[in-house]
Amino acid sequence: MVPITTLHYLVVAAALFVLGVIGVLTRRNVVIVLMSIELILNAVNLNLVAFSRMWGNLHGQVFAIFIVVDAAAEVAVGLGILIAFFRNKDTINVDEIDLLKW
């Protein structure tokens, strides 16, 4: 079999990234949109760790840890915004979040 190279991991990360982008752009449920954003961040992490392995140092892994920290903060604030919005308008469809439309 072909030995597993860096490119294999990059292809997996690209596939996860594209799945996350499609999820963000097409789903109606806001919680699933936020979960697709988590997919995107995981794809970026996988990319970073694969390149860190390729170059032989740990800079990519340290950056990946910071991205995990950032994702945790973003999910907390994003879900807080979602709960506040749901309390006001009682819906979680992105199609109905249109208060700023002209």
Add this chain to the structure above:
Amino acid sequence: MNPMMHTVAPMTMMSPGMAPVATPFFFYMLAGLAIAGGVLVIMLRNAVHSALSLIVTLLAVTGLYLMLYAPFVAAVQIFVYAGGIMLLFLFVIMLVNIDRAAKDRRFNRMWPIGLAAGCGLFALFVSAFVKGRALFPDRMMAMSESSNTQQIADLLYGNVDRMGQYRMGPYTFAFEIASLLLLVAILGAVIMTKKKI
């Protein structure tokens, strides 16, 4: 003998003649699991099912991190992502009323454009991989051949120790800013959900 030297042995065994059999099997299994979980996240109607398949994806990516010799990142992924963030998601899914959402349509009005944009992005990635193949060396650099002091230190100290040394060395400022970011996020989340500010 240095107890950390046993991590060199799997690397020197990867000569072109004998490729290990277990590594491609685990890679394809974990990669297939991750991609299948990702597809299920964006396709399922029930939000709780989507959250569970995202947990499956995160665990598969943890396995891929372990294959990339990154045990600390894998442990942090389990603790923070699969154990903390997905718990937050499940709490919010159960707080928000999803009975109506489960009967609605899954995809919004613009779904053909979103799908086309995703496919275009994937075509861009594939063209980047095909044209830039020379930039990614076909073989992971064998640790015993290099004289890089960082790589020797990575072998001697172990992954967690080296991550700590990086965190307290070149990335000290970023570490402090990250803790400040977490404080701001906690304050924001608490204020955002108060009924009367």
